[in-house]
Amino acid sequence: MQIIRQLAPLRDALNELRKRNKRIGLVPTMGALHAGHMSLVEAASEQCDAVIASIFVNPTQFGEGEDLDAYPRQESADAALLEEANVAILWVPTVEQMYPDGYATNVSVSGVSNGLCGGSRPGHFDGVATVVAKLFNQVRPDAAFFGEKDYQQLAVIRRMARDLDFAHDIVGVPTVRDPDGLALSSRNAYLDSKQRAQAVALPDVMRDAAAAIVAGGDLDQILKEATCKLLSSGFQNVDYFELRNAETLEIMNKYQEPARLLAAAHIGSTRLIDNIAVTPG
Numbered sequence: 001m002q003i004i005r006q007l008a009p010l011r012d013a014l015n016e017l018r019k020r021n022k023r024i025g026l027v028p029t030m031g032a033l034h035a036g037h038m039s040l041v042e043a044a045s046e047q048c049d050a051v052i053a054s055i056f057v058n059p060t061q062f063g064e065g066e067d068l069d070a071y072p073r074q075e076s077a078d079a080a081l082l083e084e085a086n087v088a089i090l091w092v093p094t095v096e097q098m099y100p101d102g103y104a105t106n107v108s109v110s111g112v113s114n115g116l117c118g119g120s121r122p123g124h125f126d127g128v129a130t131v132v133a134k135l136f137n138q139v140r141p142d143a144a145f146f147g148e149k150d151y152q153q154l155a156v157i158r159r160m161a162r163d164l165d166f167a168h169d170i171v172g173v174p175t176v177r178d179p180d181g182l183a184l185s186s187r188n189a190y191l192d193s194k195q196r197a198q199a200v201a202l203p204d205v206m207r208d209a210a211a212a213i214v215a216g217g218d219l220d221q222i223l224k225e226a227t228c229k230l231l232s233s234g235f236q237n238v239d240y241f242e243l244r245n246a247e248t249l250e251i252m253n254k255y256q257e258p259a260r261l262l263a264a265a266h267i268g269s270t271r272l273i274d275n276i277a278v279t280p281g
């Protein structure tokens with residue numbers, strides 16, 4: 001695996017792959033890799049000939065007071081995992097490489113960015129859309145892989161790719177969970193053992209709420225009760241607990257398919273997100 005930090009050698013390495021007609025799969029990450037990230041790499045390996053993974057803790061998607069400085073950074077352990085998984089190139093740009101002096105351009109996706117994480121993290125999806133557009137231009141992949149764990153992010157990226165004529169495939173990969181149901185996330189590393197035990201309330205409460213919605217219960221009541229259950233299970237704050245159209249992400253006042261339940265809540269200072277499909281059966 002080549003570890004590349006500058007754009008010129010990245011372009012050379014990619015040209016070599018393209019000369020050999022390799023279908024290139026891109027897996028963008030912020031590092032601190034876990035089995036969720038590795039499932040994106042596996043999907044990319046199955047669908048492409050060469051996998052490029054990127055690690056970049058993108059400052060522009062962190063708001064003031066968020067965990068940019070504390071965000072876990074473990075490049076050598078990450079590189080070992082990616083090498084083991086046969087990744088061809090690890091792209092690790094510097095902040096100066098991504099945002100050189102005088103940088104002044106922003107990609108902003110309206111509509112799907114509104115509310116949910118876009119509401120509780122103002123400016124977050126501008127940062128995500130901008131850096132992902134840059135990664136797409138830098139790598140020019142044939143397919144790019146993103147996790148459904150960040151469901152709104154995936155919707156924002158799909159919208160941006162359609163709107164800005166990125167023609168490559170955008171592939172969504174199902175959420176990988178710990179055996180008790182908690183979605184894997186780099187931020188789970190912030191949880192102490194008591195908080196980790198409490199955190200499982202998030203997927204548990206979401207599953208129960210989804211079942212109650214499908215059974216035809218009162219939607220407002222179900223969402224309110226779910227929020228209360230989270231607050232009584234150790235979560236200090238619930239940013240949102242909402243039913244949305246699974247494709248457009250429009251708010252739903254009444255259940256109909258396709259529907260997705262999405263939630264974000266704080267346990268201590270750690271913000272966790274999750275989402276599940278709301279389908280009969």
Ligand SMILES: Nc1ncnc2c1ncn2[C@@H]1O[C@H](COP(=O)(O)OP(=O)(O)OP(=O)(O)O)[C@@H](O)[C@H]1O
Pocket residue numbers: 028029030031035036037039040145146147148149150173174175176177183184185186187188
């Ligand atoms: N449990 C998971 N299952 C599938 N994909 C995941 C999972 N966790 C993260 N991903 C995906 O991996 C990619 C990189 O995500 P990122 O590096 O932010 O990791 P993360 O675990 O989501 O970290 P964070 O704690 O910042 O949310 C994204 O496309 C994200 O959706």
Ligand SMILES: CC(C)(CO)[C@@H](O)C(=O)[O-]
Pocket residue numbers: 028029030056058061128131132150153
């Ligand atoms: C897509 C991404 C790598 C952009 O920085 C990030 O938001 C993430 O890790 O999900």
Ligand code: BAL
Pocket residue numbers: 061062150153
């Ligand atoms: N996992 C999405 C990136 C973020 O939370 O900033």
